[in-house]
């Protein structure tokens with residue numbers, strides 16, 4: 272018998288719902304909260320209010336698109352964390368209400384584990400064990416994935432996340448929020464002619480705050496000489512910053528892959544949509560003899576399909592209901608990545 276799961280993601284500023292039949296995504300809808308553009312960053316209060324407004328219409332629409340009625344749902348999967356508390360509460364509250372109303376179990380999913388599991392949605396899929404570089408607005412992590420629910424954090428950022436670096440540099444360049452996709456688009460028309468230092472944080476970790484500072488001082492100096500410097504050099508500035516971020520992301524990955532003799536490499540999270548990173552990984556797949564896997568673009572940034580696929584693989588044999596408040600307990604990042612914080 273197949274398992275039909277409604278998945279809900281509301282950890283930050285994307286309200287998303289998906290319906291899966293086993294590991295097949297029947298529908299995945301994401302409402303991107305544009306309101307944050309006005310403020311140049313995510314405003315938590317707005318995020319939770321917008322999630323609240325989006326839940327019911329998203330639920331109706333995703334059921335309609337999937338051709339599934341409420342009575343056919345077997346379980347509800349929801350993001351447990353990490354994320355913004357006020358945003359998580361909205362998704363969790365909606366999920367729990369539905370579970371109680373329909374008498375079906377709640378499956379709590381760790382958001383970071385789900386980004387890794389986004390690589391399991393479509394074929395071709397990586398073979399275990401593989402290394403996953405998870406790069407989002409909040410996290411930059413190197414994870415060894417031994418199997419479903421068996422993940423180990425091997426490297427992380429010691430300061431900012433890579434997506435955060437993209438977004439902050441985007442802001443310095445006067446680009447709309449989030450800066451990542453804008454820098455990606457403009458970098459494609461520029462050359463990496465400006466050299467920024469490639470900072471290191473040991474061989475397995477990452478550090479992006481130095482880049483942010485050097486771009487800031489570089490721009491201050493150059494705009495003092497020529498107020499139009501940014502406008503005249505926007506594409507090259509984007510290409511240069513992006514090149515540096517990609518170098519900083521791929522170096523620890525190369526060290527770890529060699530040390531562990533692993534050639535199956537996955538890239539996940541919002542920044543995995545970046546074309547420069549995808550091109551660089553294609554080069555590395557040739558020179559390092561890697562097999563590289565990316566999620567489809569709609570599964571790179573936050574989405575509910577990745578929550579659903581994680582729930583399906585982790586809970587298919589053991590559906591458990593867990594409507595308790597411990598769902599919002601804080602847990603250390605390492606535990607979260609190992610998956611121990613996400614069991615229902």
Ligand code: KG4
Pocket residue numbers: 283406407408409410433434435437438449450451452455540541542543544545546571572573
């Ligand atoms: O995974 P995600 O949707 O949310 C978090 O869990 O943080 O990632 C959002 C991040 C943002 O920082 C955004 O700028 C970045 O992913 N991002 C990109 C691209 N698309 C999204 N960064 C670079 N290039 C892109 N194409």
Ligand code: ZN
Pocket residue numbers: 382386407408540541572573
């Ligand atoms: Zn995310």
